[in-house]
Amino acid sequence: MTEYSTVSYREIPLFKDVTEAQWNDWHWQMRNAIADIGTLGEVLDIDEKEHEDLEKTLAKFKMAITPYYAALMDKSYKLCSVRLQAIPRVEELSNDVSDMADPLHEDVDSSIPGLTHRYPDRVLLLVTDICSMNCRHCTRRRIVGQEDSHLSKENIQRAVEYVREHREIRDVLLSGGDPFTLSDGSLETIVAAFREIPHVEIIRIGTRTPVVMPMRVTDDLVNMLKKYHPIYVNTHFNHYSEVTQEAKEACEKMADAGIPVGNQSVLLRDVNDCPRIMKKLVHELLKIRVKPYYIYQCDLSKGISHFRVSVAKGIEIIESLRGHTTGMAVPTYVVDAPGGGGKIPLMPNYLLSHSDKRYVLRNYEGVITTYTQPSNIFSECWCELCKNDEYGPLDGVAKLLNGEKLSLEPTDLARLQRNGLNPQE
Numbered sequence: 001m002t003e004y005s006t007v008s009y010r011e012i013p014l015f016k017d018v019t020e021a022q023w024n025d026w027h028w029q030m031r032n033a034i035a036d037i038g039t040l041g042e043v044l045d046i047d048e049k050e051h052e053d054l055e056k057t058l059a060k061f062k063m064a065i066t067p068y069y070a071a072l073m074d075k076s077y078k079l080c081s082v083r084l085q086a087i088p089r090v091e092e093l094s095n096d097v098s099d100m101a102d103p104l105h106e107d108v109d110s111s112i113p114g115l116t117h118r119y120p121d122r123v124l125l126l127v128t129d130i131c132s133m134n135c136r137h138c139t140r141r142r143i144v145g146q147e148d149s150h151l152s153k154e155n156i157q158r159a160v161e162y163v164r165e166h167r168e169i170r171d172v173l174l175s176g177g178d179p180f181t182l183s184d185g186s187l188e189t190i191v192a193a194f195r196e197i198p199h200v201e202i203i204r205i206g207t208r209t210p211v212v213m214p215m216r217v218t219d220d221l222v223n224m225l226k227k228y229h230p231i232y233v234n235t236h237f238n239h240y241s242e243v244t245q246e247a248k249e250a251c252e253k254m255a256d257a258g259i260p261v262g263n264q265s266v267l268l269r270d271v272n273d274c275p276r277i278m279k280k281l282v283h284e285l286l287k288i289r290v291k292p293y294y295i296y297q298c299d300l301s302k303g304i305s306h307f308r309v310s311v312a313k314g315i316e317i318i319e320s321l322r323g324h325t326t327g328m329a330v331p332t333y334v335v336d337a338p339g340g341g342g343k344i345p346l347m348p349n350y351l352l353s354h355s356d357k358r359y360v361l362r363n364y365e366g367v368i369t370t371y372t373q374p375s376n377i378f379s380e381c382w383c384e385l386c387k388n389d390e391y392g393p394l395d396g397v398a399k400l401l402n403g404e405k406l407s408l409e410p411t412d413l414a415r416l417q418r419n420g421l422n423p424q425e
């Protein structure tokens, strides 16, 4: 049995008189989020250079660190993986040539405020701009920590109407900001409204509170959520040091309420760009009943280029996991395509070559093996769904494979313009 450490805050002078009831009250945690250099200086050592950098950075960006997460930071080690995610650095003020305000076109692809309908059967709804903590690597920093408001009732109503009118939407993903910064009542209103729509099969919620403010996951919250099953939660652990006793209790509370919990990490320089850190992280997650779901390549959002590492590092991490450890522990490494193309999975190559008779494959150990094709390589489907053309339509490359389309062509090909052809017709 692993011993999980509880965050010890009483040793920190700033928190020495905080009662247990206050500490465990998420409203207290949010009200007392550390937002200025003076208070931060009472929690950890800041040298002169850091002080100067902080002043410059805070002139442009907000800081908010829950006391809980602050107590998890190393007091003097600047490269502490928790510190790096929470404390502004002057690098945030510089942009890389590739940086964009909204790389994933979440605003562009949104006809209704907060709603992004990118994939055929599911939508993303940003229900709030507010987070309990402002992560320095936040991909939505164009909104989070700027306006600080929840999505208005009218806009939620519009999103609900949109989903009601689009019968193809079977999955609603609530994110933000952090939906768990809403009161139980406000969150229930939203969840209940979507649950009433017959074609909405699952509701997913993205929240970082189990990591940065685990006391938010109360009995009341999970008892409310479980009335609207199937509910799924995805959270955001980036480093195994974030897996504390408190975080464990929060995740287990959800799991006990029948809410499957997944994890989405972001690959971050000096935080988790190491196969060993990632391996230990995914093991720690499974122990607290959290299933590693995605590792994201760091997006091209403005002011976070110092966090980015090469895509090759992500592939190396998957190489070090697949086969070497429990399959359930292996997340999918994805690049969220700039311009709104969605998540693209990347992994090492396991297919080395093939003929019409054999596939040459290699395993995680480097063993090269073959799979011999069946003598009849063609399959034909007789299922009810295909016969009735029921569970479609397929789009994109899937349409090329099933022969519905011969090719996919960009609409702005010079060749098409030369010949006066409009590919849309």
Ligand SMILES: *Cc1c(COP(=O)(O)O)cnc(C)c1O
Residues within 6 Å of the ligand: 116, 117, 118, 119, 122, 123, 124, 173, 343
């Ligand atoms: C990530 C994302 C989803 C959900 O993607 P899954 O792969 O189904 O988890 C849905 N909509 C948008 C806009 C997203 O960015």
Ligand code: SF4
Residues within 6 Å of the ligand: 130, 131, 132, 133, 134, 135, 137, 138, 139, 140, 144, 176, 177, 178, 207, 208, 236
């Ligand atoms: S919890 Fe998520 S949305 Fe909120 S600041 Fe962190 S990364 Fe951004």
